[in-house]
Amino acid sequence: MAFHAYVFFSGGSCAEAFARYGEVFGGEVTIMRNGDAPPDDRMPDTPDDVVMHASLQAGDGLLMGSDDPSGDGGRKTGFCVTYSAPDVATAHRTFDALADGGEVTMAMAAAFWSPAFGMCTDRFGVPWMVDVAEPVQP
Numbered sequence: 001m002a003f004h005a006y007v008f009f010s011g012g013s014c015a016e017a018f019a020r021y022g023e024v025f026g027g028e029v030t031i032m033r034n035g036d037a038p039p040d041d042r043m044p045d046t047p048d049d050v051v052m053h054a055s056l057q058a059g060d061g062l063l064m065g066s067d068d069p070s071g072d073g074g075r076k077t078g079f080c081v082t083y084s085a086p087d088v089a090t091a092h093r094t095f096d097a098l099a100d101g102g103e104v105t106m107a108m109a110a111a112f113w114s115p116a117f118g119m120c121t122d123r124f125g126v127p128w129m130v131d132v133a134e135p136v137q138p
Contacts, residue, residue: 002062002132004062004064005063005064005079005081006064006065006066007063007064007065007081007126007127008065008066008067008069009051009065009067009068009124009125010067010068010070010125011090012049012050012051012067013033013067013124014031014051014065014066014067015033015054016124017065017122017124017126018031018051018055018065019054019055020123020124021056021063021099022056022074024094024097024098025056025061026058026060026081027057027059027060027061028056028057028058029054029055029056030050030053030054030055030100031053031054032051032052032053032054033048033049033050033051033052034046034047034048034049034050034051034052035048035049036052036094036101037052037071040051042045042068042071045097046133050067051065051066051067052066052067052093053065053066053068056108062073072134079127080119080127080128080129081126081127081129082128082129082130082131083129083130083131084131084132084133085116085130085131085132085133086132086133086134087132087134088115088116088132089129090132091108091116091130091131091132092116093119094109094130095108095118095120095128095130098120098122098128098130099118099122100123101115101121101123102121102123102124103121104118104119104120104122105117105119105120105121105127106119106120108130113131114131114133114134115132115134116130116131116132117129117131117132118130118131
């Protein structure tokens with residue numbers, strides 16, 4: 001069984017966010033816009049450039065999202081997307097890239113459960129936790 005995050009983006013920023021995540025994590029980004037769907041299957045009263053579904057497949061990781069169908073523009077709360085890096089250097093590089101233009105809520109530092117852990121909200125309003133999967137060395 002696998003669980004995957006699906007993030008709604010306010011203000012039509014989904015395509016931009018997934019392009020950025022593709023730069024940060026590598027992998028394959030796929031974007032499906034409303035105008036890409038057959039005419040009878042499009043979201044009614046929705047512009048053709050609105051993202052219906054986006055995905056980033058990077059290794060065995062999958063992140064999905066779309067432009068927010070509610071259109072309320074509200075901040076995303078009550079969750080974090082997590083990324084477990086294979087090593088400390090990758091964790092720091094990834095964290096810095098995600099935090100660029102966003103806000104650091106907890107700077108990267110060693111923790112008792114991980115040699116590096118940090119939290120930030122990226123420029124698209126998505127909260128992230130970045131850690132290292134390897135255990136802390138005593």
